[in-house]
Amino acid sequence: MRKEIVLNPVKANLKLFEDLEKRKLIKLIRPSKTALETKTKTGAVSRFYVSKPEYGPHVLMCVGKRAQNIRLSWHDGNEDFILINPSNLKFKPLYLIISVLKKKFFLKKFYCGKLTGKDLLAVELEFNNPKLSFWTMLKHSVHCEITNSSKGQHPVFFVSEPSKLKDNKLSAKFYDIKVAEKL
Numbered sequence: 001m002r003k004e005i006v007l008n009p010v011k012a013n014l015k016l017f018e019d020l021e022k023r024k025l026i027k028l029i030r031p032s033k034t035a036l037e038t039k040t041k042t043g044a045v046s047r048f049y050v051s052k053p054e055y056g057p058h059v060l061m062c063v064g065k066r067a068q069n070i071r072l073s074w075h076d077g078n079e080d081f082i083l084i085n086p087s088n089l090k091f092k093p094l095y096l097i098i099s100v101l102k103k104k105f106f107l108k109k110f111y112c113g114k115l116t117g118k119d120l121l122a123v124e125l126e127f128n129n130p131k132l133s134f135w136t137m138l139k140h141s142v143h144c145e146i147t148n149s150s151k152g153q154h155p156v157f158f159v160s161e162p163s164k165l166k167d168n169k170l171s172a173k174f175y176d177i178k179v180a181e182k183l
Contacts, residue, residue: 046063047061080134083157
């Protein structure tokens with residue numbers, strides 16, 4: 001004879017999830033102290049977790065972004081962006097600088113001195129928006145993230161990517177790319 005167990009569903013709530021976290025069953029995704037409190041010029045990255053090699057190379061990182069200078073790069077693999085702000089902190093703007101060209105075409109224009117403002121976008125990113133705050137940066141997309149020089153808390157976000165993903169940085173000596181100040 002089989003024993004029947006009937007479960008009554010409960011609504012997800014912060015107290016319940018914090019209890020599950022205390023029991024070491026889950027880990028809530030919150031900004032790390034390292035990322036939030038960094039005072040470095042460019043920011044800080046703390047690894048939320050790294051998968052063991054036998055389960056596949058994967059890492060979830062918490063990024064505190066303080067960089068104001070555009071330093072473009074690309075990766076040979078995809079990375080996922082998770083722009084949540086569970087603490088509802090008032091962040092300075094976070095900008096995604098992204099080329100509208102894939103790496104091969106971008107690099108050709110970049111090194112020939114033919115890059116223009118039409119080849120790049122500066123997108124002010126949005127936190128906690130189910131349609132705009134979770135997305136994948138595809139491999140060979142030339143990009144970087146920056147903030148501005150205003151006062152306040154620098155933005156903090158999460159990135160999930162292969163644990164050995166290389167950051168292929170481009171030389172900053174060829175162009176002086178800036179984001180226009182808001183009026």
